Amino acid sequence: MALPPFEETTEEREAFDRIVETLIFLYTESRRLTKEQARAHELTGPQLTVIKLLAGIGELSLTELSESMQTRNSTVTGIIDRMESAELVKRVRSEEDRRVVKIRLTPKGKALAKSVPIEPMALFRQALESLSPQEARTLLKILAKLEKTVRDALGGELRPSTESPNDAPTHGARTKP
């Protein structure tokens, strides 16, 4: 009677603030450390992600890459430009669909992928190992629920972008698309 479901208590608000803050902390610190570690191998964070993705798969179109990395095509174009200049990667026009550009590792890129042991978001992954299996399962379940809520909210709201129906931003995403 006092507080309907949507009323937010002060306590609840503080808890939410802490959660938001911690989410940002975990994401940004992991990103920073990845970037720093990548530098030791003459790579940037996103470039490391690209190399690891391609090493696992072989080749990906630019759009597939951008989806895997949760970024926009226009962002990935720039990343690939620089990697191509550095001879890490090459663009190959697809034969079936000539609009598509396939991205492949060069021998130099493959060698680098093999020699670089770090993986994107390693810091966060490592932290996950400190959780009990029970906690890990619970975390995954809760995050999945949040993801669903967000996707539903975006469905009736977003995708105002001109670009392809991507999902969203980068720097260390899936290692397996």
Add this chain to the structure above:
Amino acid sequence: MALPPFEETTEEREAFDRIVETLIFLYTESRRLTKEQARAHELTGPQLTVIKLLAGIGELSLTELSESMQTRNSTVTGIIDRMESAELVKRVRSEEDRRVVKIRLTPKGKALAKSVPIEPMALFRQALESLSPQEARTLLKILAKLEKTVRDALGGELRPSTESPNDAPTHGARTKP
């Protein structure tokens, strides 16, 4: 006997991958929507964060701002430069310590802060409301544990930056420092 604690099963690895992916999804999508909503008010995402922070506090030094936003000083300098050009904010040299720059809202900035209803990371915050109180508590507990693990790891590792001992990156952090 088969798998010592540090051995990672395939199943576990996939769960970790999903968690990492979801973390990135939640962070980046919330960030994107905030940015998009801010645009309707002639603001960028980080600028919205600055305005909301200052509206709650009054004034903050540049370093305090960068810590609240989990970004580097050099990044915030640029953000404040543009906001100052837009007359949203002004720099005031501190009297006690003349190295310090205090950032304050201008009347225009205050008015804008009042008229803009959106808050940074609103999408994610809103999603949190879909959780049961129990789930929210559990999530907070697990994230706090991860945060501690990460801080410990960084303690004996990081902070290789030349800049002040900040914590890390931006775009929508605390609303209350």
Add this chain to the structure above:
DNA sequence: CATGAATATTTCGTATGCGAAATACTCTTG
């Protein structure tokens, strides 16, 4: 009180990251 270590901010160069518009190509339908 002079010097050097420490701290706060800025400057600079480079790499994302994004949306909007332009290009190039494919796929309908008529």
Add this chain to the structure above:
DNA sequence: CAAGAGTATTTCGCATACGAAATATTCATG
């Protein structure tokens, strides 16, 4: 098969984001 809708990528301009180095100022010690 030609015109237009749809899709893949690039181009462009702008705003972060970062580290390293430069500046300005304060503090600690001798």
